Amino acid sequence: MANKKAPIDFQALLDEVNSDFPVYQALDQDGKVVNEDLIPDLSDDELVELMTKMVWSRVLDQRSTALNRQGRLGFFAPTAGQEASQLASAFAFDKEDVLLPGYRDVPQLVQHGLPLTQAFLWSRGHVAGNLYPEELKALPPQIIIGAQYVQAAGVALGLKKRNKKNVVFTYTGDGGSSQGDFYEAINFAGAYHANAVFYIQNNGFAISTPREKQTAAKTLAQKAVAAGIPGIQVDGMDPLAVYTVSKMARDWAISGKGPVLIETLTYRYGPHTLSGDDPTRYRSKEMDGEWQKKDPLIRFRNYLVEKGLWSEEKEEQVIEQTKEEIKEAIAEADKVPKQKVSDFLKNMFEESPQTIKEQIAIYEAKESK
Numbered sequence: 179m180a181n182k183k184a185p186i187d188f189q190a191l192l193d194e195v196n197s198d199f200p201v202y203q204a205l206d207q208d209g210k211v212v213n214e215d216l217i218p219d220l221s222d223d224e225l226v227e228l229m230t231k232m233v234w235s236r237v238l239d240q241r242s243t244a245l246n247r248q249g250r251l252g253f254f255a256p257t258a259g260q261e262a263s264q265l266a267s268a269f270a271f272d273k274e275d276v277l278l279p280g281y282r283d284v285p286q287l288v289q290h291g292l293p294l295t296q297a298f299l300w301s302r303g304h305v306a307g308n309l310y311p312e313e314l315k316a317l318p319p320q321i322i323i324g325a326q327y328v329q330a331a332g333v334a335l336g337l338k339k340r341n342k343k344n345v346v347f348t349y350t351g352d353g354g355s356s357q358g359d360f361y362e363a364i365n366f367a368g369a370y371h372a373n374a375v376f377y378i379q380n381n382g383f384a385i386s387t388p389r390e391k392q393t394a395a396k397t398l399a400q401k402a403v404a405a406g407i408p409g410i411q412v413d414g415m416d417p418l419a420v421y422t423v424s425k426m427a428r429d430w431a432i433s434g435k436g437p438v439l440i441e442t443l444t445y446r447y448g449p450h451t452l453s454g455d456d457p458t459r460y461r462s463k464e465m466d467g468e469w470q471k472k473d474p475l476i477r478f479r480n481y482l483v484e485k486g487l488w489s490e491e492k493e494e495q496v497i498e499q500t501k502e503e504i505k506e507a508i509a510e511a512d513k514v515p516k517q518k519v520s521d522f523l524k525n526m527f528e529e530s531p532q533t534i535k536e537q538i539a540i541y542e543a544k545e546s547k
């Protein structure tokens with residue numbers, strides 16, 4: 179074989195697989211329009227509504243962190259930095275669309291209709307946090323990485339079979355995109371052209387594991403290729419680009435063409451969760467600083483101020499209202515009687531099997547003492 183030209187060029191094959199997936203962006207980091215085509219057709223009121231939701235989410239993150247440190251909240255996965263990725267995506271969906279969130283997606287869930295008090299109860303591991311109002315089209319946040327994707331594929335097929343003009347939207351992370359569940363779900367949903375929009379919120383890390391260690395693939399969006407569905411990367415710090423791409427993906431899925439996979443490029447400013455993670459062990463100050471320059475709130479604020487739609491006073495008002503809302507919701511949560519193990523067990527099955535019945539009896543006896 180010496181000197182003979184190789185019959186197959188593996189490098190060329192690889193380059194083709196890793197061919198460019200453009201990153202869509204509407205606003206640059208200063209809030210200047212860089213792609214007019216991606217500016218959505220939202221009214222002034224809707225633009226203000228979206229900014230209000232993003233500011234609300236930032237305050238919720240700050241207050242939840244404080245409440246957690248005071249021992250007044252249980253599990254909390256910080257969201258600051260991901261407001262465009264989370265709230266601007268969810269803004270493209272309808273109340274009748276079904277949300278399947280992960281543990282970091284509580285802001286979208288509350289905006290979709292989960293009372294904040296229940297979100298806090300969920301944080302505390304209270305069973306009442308999972309008893310959803312009938313009209314809320316959502317499942318509780320999934321803790322098992324990627325599992326919500328498989329559930330989403332099933333729910334999406336159900337919507338399709340019932341000829342519903344609605345979709346499922348679901349979120350996982352860069353780490354989640356390595357799970358078997360992830361591939362199975364996009365493959366199955368693709369095969370059945372099910373009504374689903376799948377998000378990968380690529381915040382660069384799965385706890386401490388960096389994106390480069392997650393996969394040799396150049397982008398996470400290109401994983402869509404193997405499922406035969408469109409995959410797209412979007413600047414996840416740019417609310418208008420995230421919204422536009424989401425709206426288009428929803429339209430595509432509803433029209434019967436099948437699911438879409440969206441990778442949002444984003445960053446979490448805080449630790450993975452407040453249960454002991456120290457991000458300074460795996461991220462540098464420089465890296466944090468680079469991403470903070472891309473902040474979705476700064477960008478959108480600049481854009482809206484320029485249009486005369488936003489001001490410091492307006493933002494202060496939203497911050498104060500949100501703090502008040504949080505104060506009331508946590509006070510409501512405090513009124514709910516403490517979690518009983520027996521109630522937890524009773525919530526597992528509609529008709530408890532014998533073994534669970536026995537356990538319920540044991541705990542009820544303990545609890546009545």
Ligand SMILES: Cc1ncc(C[n+]2csc(CCOP(=O)(O)OP(=O)(O)O)c2C)c(N)n1
Binds near residue numbers: 384
């Ligand atoms: C199946 C499974 N494996 C491992 C874990 C432990 N775990 C919790 S969060 C996490 C990292 C997930 O990272 P990513 O998908 O990037 O989401 P992010 O937390 O960054 O939003 C891991 C490994 C889990 N919850 N479920």
Ligand SMILES: [Mg+2]
Binds near residue numbers: 351352353379384385
């Ligand atoms: Mg991640």
